[in-house]
Amino acid sequence: MTFHTRRYRIGLVSNRHHQDGPQSALVRLLRCSAETIEKHLQPELIVVGRTLDAMEQLNLLPDYPHIERFPYGHQGGLMRLVARVVDTDPAQTLDAVIYLIDPTDPSSTFPEAVALKRQCIIHGKPFLSTVAAAREWLELEAIATGAPSNPELDSTFDLAQEGIALIAHDACKERMLTIAKHHFNLLDQFAFRCATGTTGSLLNQLAQQIKGEEAGRNWVKPFLSGPMGGDAQIAELILDKQQCRRVLFLEDPHVARQHEADIQLLERAARTVTDYAMCISDAQCTERWLTLMEKRVAMRTA
Numbered sequence: 001m002t003f004h005t006r007r008y009r010i011g012l013v014s015n016r017h018h019q020d021g022p023q024s025a026l027v028r029l030l031r032c033s034a035e036t037i038e039k040h041l042q043p044e045l046i047v048v049g050r051t052l053d054a055m056e057q058l059n060l061l062p063d064y065p066h067i068e069r070f071p072y073g074h075q076g077g078l079m080r081l082v083a084r085v086v087d088t089d090p091a092q093t094l095d096a097v098i099y100l101i102d103p104t105d106p107s108s109t110f111p112e113a114v115a116l117k118r119q120c121i122i123h124g125k126p127f128l129s130t131v132a133a134a135r136e137w138l139e140l141e142a143i144a145t146g147a148p149s150n151p152e153l154d155s156t157f158d159l160a161q162e163g164i165a166l167i168a169h170d171a172c173k174e175r176m177l178t179i180a181k182h183h184f185n186l187l188d189q190f191a192f193r194c195a196t197g198t199t200g201s202l203l204n205q206l207a208q209q210i211k212g213e214e215a216g217r218n219w220v221k222p223f224l225s226g227p228m229g230g231d232a233q234i235a236e237l238i239l240d241k242q243q244c245r246r247v248l249f250l251e252d253p254h255v256a257r258q259h260e261a262d263i264q265l266l267e268r269a270a271r272t273v274t275d276y277a278m279c280i281s282d283a284q285c286t287e288r289w290l291t292l293m294e295k296r297v298a299m300r301t302a
Contacts, residue, residue: 006090007066008043008141011081012051013073014100015108018274019054025100025274026051029131030060032152036138038064040147046070046084046094048077078112085119096126098134103271117281121253124284130270132156132245133278140292149299156245157293157300163192163243165234166220167266168199172250175283177206179248183290184210186297188219192243194234197225231262235269238277247279248286 018025030037037043038061045064047055049072055061070077087093097120101108120127128134139150156162164187168176180187180203187193188211195203200222207216224230237244247270251263270277280286 008041008095009046009084009093010043011046011048011084011094011097011099013048013078013081013098014051014054015102015105016050017102017105018100019051022058024054024058025102025131026054027058027060028275029098029100029134030055033135033138034061036142036147036150037061040142040145041138042066043095044068046081048073048081049075073107078110078116082112082116082119085116085123085125094125096120096128096137098128100131100134100274101129101271103268118253121251121282124282126285127281128278129267130274130276130278132274132276133270133280136278137289140289140296143296143299144292149296154300157297159186159189159297160191162190162245163194163237164190165237165244165247165249166193166195166199166203167226167231167234167247168250169252170198171252171254172283173199173202176248176250177202179283179286179290180206181210182287183294186290186294189297193220194223194237194244195220196223196230196234197228226262229262231266235266238266238269239273241273241276245277247277249279249281250283250286251281 014026044066046068048070052067052069070080081094081097084092084094085097097116099116107113117127126137128137135153136156139153143149166176166180176199194200200220203220204217204222207219210216211219223233234244234247247266249266267279270279280289
């Protein structure tokens with residue numbers, strides 16, 4: 001994915017519940033991130049029909065010039081976003097998708113919604129399905145362009161008070177270890193780290209190599225494997241809003257997964273507490289996110 005050589009192109013859509021009313025998720029996201037969008041990033045926003053209708057009715061980004069309307073969802077708007085994710089034309093392709101998902105809305109399980117996430121993972125593009133994920137991504141990408149940090153988000157970058165989950169499918173475990181080794185100093189600042197099954201054991205072995213056998217022994221708290229319920233254990237931490245705001249879940253989109261329901265449960269938990277939690281689902285986005293996060297943490301402590 002190429003950054004900084006042209007204006008960002010971001011797909012934007014939200015489920016009906018997240019559009020309705022002055023306290024909806026769409027309102028909270030766009031009002032809190034208005035300066036980042038209008039002044040610093042100035043992306044092209046490709047907005048699906050009813051979401052754009054809601055923006056106009058609620059006076060969100062009223063004078064913003066870089067907006068393209070897509071059809072309503074029932075007219076193929078979401079399907080067109082999928083096509084733009086995979087488009088190789090720099091003037092058409094999307095760099096990221098913000099899809100504010102209401103976990104009780106059945107449309108989020110429609111084929112085009114599932115394909116949208118899957119193609120984002122395959123093509124290494126952020127798929128941001130919670131308010132917290134979208135706000136943090138916009139903040140970090142703005143910082144990458146030289147923008148100042150938003151002090152409203154300072155507390156979320158106090159890693160001594162934060163937790164993180166590290167999960168990887170079998171084909172992605174080596175990549176997770178590489179990422180963890182590269183960003184070990186940042187991950188080591190978190191107050192709490194957890195992982196499922198084998199991934200947790202491998203990460204603790206890595207920590208023992210870096211920190212010493214005793215200091216690294218319990219670097220992450222290992223839960224059960226995903227198929228045995230580890231995803232559900234971490235989902236409970238997310239719902240409690242105490243120990244786990246961020247989930248790095250390196251998914252393999254190319255294999256059938258017998259425990260797909262467990263994966264969806266974890267994502268559903270994050271979407272249930274949309275202003276609090278986030279899931280990042282591919283290695284390329286994880287690498288960039290951690291790199292920019294190191295810069296943001298440094299800005300907070302400067």
